[in-house]
Amino acid sequence: MSAPSIRHGQASDLDAISRIYDHYVATTHVTFDLEPPGAERRRAWFEQFSTAGRFQLYVASGGGEVLGFACSTPFKERAAYDISVETTVYLDPDAVARGLGQRLMATLVEALERAGVHRAYAGVALPNDASEALHGKLGFRRVGVLSEVGRKFDRYWDVAWYEKRLGAS
């Protein structure tokens, strides 16, 4: 089988994206959603993306299936934060640890550079060795840990924030 390709996400990918994400909502602490977002919220989420701006969605696709996705979304609403984005990446559990997360995120980071984004941030709920390794590999720097900032499955979770400086900065 040929290597998975990386391309912009399309509306027709949303069911597969939801299937991947909802698995992590139900079974892990790596996302702090407690319930699957549902089709309507997922469609509204998709509306924010473009193929050249600050908010972009990429998918990895192989054998006709979506194997994972990475995206950038607003970091915070207030206008001075417009130069920063938050990034996220999720793979199908059967597609992890093969370099796909790194390819998806590297593609997203290059796109953010082109779009003139100044900083990208990723929040990693701990523990998550794979995500910490991935972000470190891509030049994200761990800038702090929020202790017990989330509660899921009847316990508190810490979140490490990772920062990527883009452009000439």
Ligand SMILES: CC(C)(COP(=O)(O)OP(=O)(O)OC[C@H]1O[C@@H](n2cnc3c(N)ncnc32)[C@H](O)[C@@H]1OP(=O)(O)O)[C@@H](O)C(=O)NCCC(=O)NCCS
């Ligand atoms: C986190 C995730 C996106 C990483 O993508 P991936 O394709 O599995 O990781 P890659 O194969 O690209 O590996 C990237 C680097 O991390 C390292 N790595 C991968 N999994 C690891 C693990 N479990 N422990 C330690 N290091 C790990 C790899 O060795 C690689 O470094 P190297 O090139 O020096 O060998 C993926 O595992 C995933 O979707 N996990 C579940 C969802 C999730 O946690 N998303 C992130 C939320 S913050």
